[in-house]
Amino acid sequence: MTSFQPVVVPDGSLDRDCTTLSRHILQQLQSFSPEAQDLSAIMSRIALAGKLIARRLSRAGLMADVLGFTGETNVQGESVKKMDVYANDVFISVFKQSGLVCRLASEEMDDPYYIPENCPIGRYTLLYDPIDGSSNVDINLNVGSIFAIRQQQAIDEDDKGADLLQDGKGQLAAGYILYGPSTMLVYSIGHGVHSFLLDPSLGEFILAQENIKIPDHGPVYSNNEGNFWQWDEAIRDYTRYVHRHEGYTARYSGALVGDMHRILMQGGVFLYPGTIKKPEGKLRLLYETAPLAFLVEQAGGKASDGTRRILDIVPDKLHARTPLVIGSKDDVKLVESFIEDRKHRES
Numbered sequence: 001m002t003s004f005q006p007v008v009v010p011d012g013s014l015d016r017d018c019t020t021l022s023r024h025i026l027q028q029l030q031s032f033s034p035e036a037q038d039l040s041a042i043m044s045r046i047a048l049a050g051k052l053i054a055r056r057l058s059r060a061g062l063m064a065d066v067l068g069f070t071g072e073t074n075v076q077g078e079s080v081k082k083m084d085v086y087a088n089d090v091f092i093s094v095f096k097q098s099g100l101v102c103r104l105a106s107e108e109m110d111d112p113y114y115i116p117e118n119c120p121i122g123r124y125t126l127l128y129d130p131i132d133g134s135s136n137v138d139i140n141l142n143v144g145s146i147f148a149i150r151q152q153q154a155i156d157e158d159d160k161g162a163d164l165l166q167d168g169k170g171q172l173a174a175g176y177i178l179y180g181p182s183t184m185l186v187y188s189i190g191h192g193v194h195s196f197l198l199d200p201s202l203g204e205f206i207l208a209q210e211n212i213k214i215p216d217h218g219p220v221y222s223n224n225e226g227n228f229w230q231w232d233e234a235i236r237d238y239t240r241y242v243h244r245h246e247g248y249t250a251r252y253s254g255a256l257v258g259d260m261h262r263i264l265m266q267g268g269v270f271l272y273p274g275t276i277k278k279p280e281g282k283l284r285l286l287y288e289t290a291p292l293a294f295l296v297e298q299a300g301g302k303a304s305d306g307t308r309r310i311l312d313i314v315p316d317k318l319h320a321r322t323p324l325v326i327g328s329k330d331d332v333k334l335v336e337s338f339i340e341d342r343k344h345r346e347s
Helices: 021-029 034-062 082-096 134-139 225-230 233-244 256-266 285-298 329-346
Strands: 069-073 079-081 101-106 124-132 143-151 173-179 183-188 194-199 204-210 220-222 268-272 302-304 324-327
Touching (some): 021 204, 034 082, 034 183, 082 124, 101 285, 143 285, 173 256, 173 285, 183 285, 220 256, 225 233, 256 268, 256 285, 268 329
Antiparallel strands (some): 124 143, 183 194
């Protein structure tokens, strides 16, 4: 893993090699082909959405009618935060004039949002979770955005996005934006995982780390133990195991992007299993688990629903959900071993 190296310039200030996001993508693809330029332009638009959302979040407590709930529920049956609506609208707005993306699909919308003027030439679809962990917004904790880019596979005559019901291996790119003390964009286009920090003075995402590798094992386990008695016995067995062995530490913030970033950098495992009432889990495959699985596998990690590789799962609907076990490969395998062992004992 490499990182930027600060350089002292004659006036005593710090400088560095300011590799921007768009330049980095073209370097990664080693091409200036139309496809490479398309991908670079789409990522630049995602970065613009991130800048706009970061600005809004930084001022949210000072502005009227920004925080709290709208009083509505989304297609998932969840209460909608005002920042959810704003962030969703930002992604739509920045892509309307792009000429590249024909449709956008997010967990906040029942059906894909089509941009007809883009569709004759726009061959791409953006799938995204505009604000992950939105319950943290009102108390000024970390939140994030998750995204994936896919190439349109069919004419989609009924405007329902049926061609999106494919496994995650066809994703062209995936990543997340973390809104914290600094705003960070982490992405992969299938050539490793790289992170960029937003430099407010430049208004640009600048390369921070290249070729991030997740450790094979890490000390962190991240799950909501408030659901302990709602989990399958195998997940409870695993949780008891880490309680009884030294070297583990629990970290859970309620924001998937923040918890996932910690796991990516320090190693460990994030678990969001199904429950007795909802065995399918809570997280959305197309907007959350598949993009993060793509990213983590590129970093040398592993992602499954406990028994199946996440990137092999084919959704049966746009808003399909999956359990998630993701992170360092040895830690994910350990969780899977508890699940497999429990199955053998019950068979």
